Amino acid sequence: MPNTPAHSPVSVLGLGLMGTALASALIKAGHPTTVWNRTESKTGPLVAQGATPAATARDAVTAGGPGGPGGPVIVCLTTNDNVRALLEPEAEALAGRTVVNLTNGTPGQARELADWAAAHGITYIDGGIMAVPQMIATPGAYILYSGTDEAAFATHRETLSALADTKWVGTDPGLAALYDLSLLTGMYGMAMGVAQAFALTGSEGLDPRDFAPLLTDWVIAMVHGNVSGMAEGLATGQHVTDVSNLAMNREAFPNFTAAFAEQGLRTDLFDPFQDLLDRAVEQGHGADGFSRLATLLKQG
Numbered sequence: 373m374p375n376t377p378a379h380s381p382v383s384v385l386g387l388g389l390m391g392t393a394l395a396s397a398l399i400k401a402g403h404p405t406t407v408w409n410r411t412e413s414k415t416g417p418l419v420a421q422g423a424t425p426a427a428t429a430r431d432a433v434t435a436g437g438p439g440g441p442g443g444p445v446i447v448c449l450t451t452n453d454n455v456r457a458l459l460e461p462e463a464e465a466l467a468g469r470t471v472v473n474l475t476n477g478t479p480g481q482a483r484e485l486a487d488w489a490a491a492h493g494i495t496y497i498d499g500g501i502m503a504v505p506q507m508i509a510t511p512g513a514y515i516l517y518s519g520t521d522e523a524a525f526a527t528h529r530e531t532l533s534a535l536a537d538t539k540w541v542g543t544d545p546g547l548a549a550l551y552d553l554s555l556l557t558g559m560y561g562m563a564m565g566v567a568q569a570f571a572l573t574g575s576e577g578l579d580p581r582d583f584a585p586l587l588t589d590w591v592i593a594m595v596h597g598n599v600s601g602m603a604e605g606l607a608t609g610q611h612v613t614d615v616s617n618l619a620m621n622r623e624a625f626p627n628f629t630a631a632f633a634e635q636g637l638r639t640d641l642f643d644p645f646q647d648l649l650d651r652a653v654e655q656g657h658g659a660d661g662f663s664r665l666a667t668l669l670k671q672g
């Protein structure tokens with residue numbers, strides 16, 4: 373197979389659920405793929421698909437000879453501490469290469485890894501995967517990328533597009549993690565609300581499958597109504613609303629925590645929201661909509 377950008381060799385370090393899906397997608401797209409995992413047995417299924425196993429992480433990053441094959445070294449481990457511990461001893465071997473780190477972490481961790489890489493002549497691209505392993509290389513999946521060297525990203529973009537759609541978000545290496553965690557924050561907020569809603573209907577023995585369609589439609593409608601409206605309020609500083617203001621919500625909200633308690637449920641997921649509404653109204657923002665709340669979440 374010719375060593376064109378479309379089929380450039382790639383090394384993948386970390387073959388958990390996600391790393392395995394990533395490596396498999398690269399193999400299917402025709403990239404000569406070298407794989408390494410701390411627990412060696414996880415290389416087996418990928419070798420059966422055509423991957424080359426590396427006995428050590430050093431072998432994986434130097435695959436293709438001195439200076440490596442020119443393709444990216446993709447890393448997907450549990451945490452960025454694991455990444456740092458794995459890559460530090462390989463700094464010399466990685467000099468001149470591009471590391472694409474798809475491990476979930478904080479913006480600060482990404483910036484620290486980028487600084488460490490730059491000090492060793494390594495190009496660092498951070499990524500945030502907006503997909504579960506089963507979605508890799510399917511429509512709808514995308515990966516956010518950021519790093520100081522946008523040209524390096526452009527060089528490897530075609531290779532990376534074998535994994536999922538690519539979204540470049542900027543030259544601050546922390547931005548991919550910031551976007552990733554912000555999107556997941558929205559998801560966790562939704563998960564908390566949905567869990568509490570099922571607990572409330574469940575407290576009367578309602579079948580969750582009967583309630584699910586109502587809840588789905590309601591959540592979707594509320595997302596459509598609220599997210600862009602909040603963005604507009606935040607961007608313009610015009611938070612006043614004629615729809616559902618904070619003063620009204622503050623008065624209504626005790627009904628929720630009271631109902632949870634009446635039904636024998638815990639209230640502690642929702643108690644902080646009452647505190648936030650109280651603070652907003654006490655600071656004179658009663659006529660504002662939910663966008664105001666995002667301005668009241670800074671520490672200090």
Ligand code: FVH
Pocket residue numbers: 386387388389390391392409410411414448449450451454457458474475476477501502503504505
């Ligand atoms: N799975 C998912 O749905 C999400 C989707 C969004 C992105 N996340 C992040 O991806 C990272 C990896 O997730 P994963 O699902 O692949 O996780 P595991 O299946 O648990 O595999 C973890 C791999 O990390 C290796 N590993 C852990 N510690 C070390 C270490 N100290 N040195 C070297 N490798 C290490 C582990 O190796 P082993 O246990 O098999 O030997 C696995 O290869 C993660 O950041 C998610 O947040 C996934």
